[in-house]
């Protein structure tokens with residue numbers, strides 16, 4: 001592992017031990033980083049703190065619902081006050097109404113569309129902007145995206161549109177924040193059984209098709225995403241920005 005000792009990373013979107021963000025947190029922890037977790041509402045706090053006890057050093061915990069600009073701005077000010085400069089952020093947040101993640105794409109309502117895009121795409125820009133003045137000179141930001149933003153994946157529907165917006169946001173943010181040395185990249189993860197994934201219709205057949213057809217014929221693990229996250233969040237990837245790194249057993253080449 002590269003050494004991240006003395007550095008603070010913000011991890012947004014751990015809800016349980018299956019969360020992709022938890023895989024990233026574990027890799028950052030193994031590399032020596034100090035972690036600041038954000039969670040979406042009070043009921044998520046206690047389970048997250050319990051999970052955090054598995055880490056090698058004490059972490060800190062902050063509430064932040066990304067639908068609120070006020071909460072986003074506040075949380076980064078508080079994290080900066082508690083930890084000093086921020087070396088990186090793992091944004092691992094998405095949401096869409098379950099009803100929109102099955103059936104025909106065009107049945108999506110205006111409200112479902114706006115909510116999915118707000119939480120799953122706009123939030124990255126809001127987060128990076130709120131952290132702007134608190135980044136170290138070599139800070140790195142990652143977000144989690146999915147192939148459904150590049151290609152039609154059955155049932156992924158409005159979340160595919162949100163991921164396309166997220167992918168484009170990564171490129172625009174990389175160009176803008178590159179001026180201050182900050183890098184912005186995405187990991188396009190293969191399917192992993194998490195709470196969010198349960199919302200996607202017929203998710204099992206997506207998992208099965210990876211085993212059948214992906215070059216590596218196996219599904220990815222949160223540990224594998226964590227290792228790639230550590231690469232992108234550390235100076236091991238200092239020449240990489242605006243990139244979508246597919247960690248998907250090679251499925252996207254098909």
Ligand code: 0WD
Pocket residue numbers: 013014015016018019020021039040064065066067091092093094095119144145146147188189190191192193194195196197
């Ligand atoms: O197959 C998968 N699981 C893949 C997930 C494949 C490729 C990408 N991803 C993405 C997701 O789209 C998401 O962006 O990875 C990211 C993390 O997802 P996850 O680890 O699969 O899911 P989960 O453990 O549920 O964490 C996502 C969390 C939310 O969970 P719920 O289930 O409550 O929606 O995002 C957080 C919340 O903790 N979240 C919010 N955080 C702040 N403010 C908000 C919000 N308004 N809404 C949801």
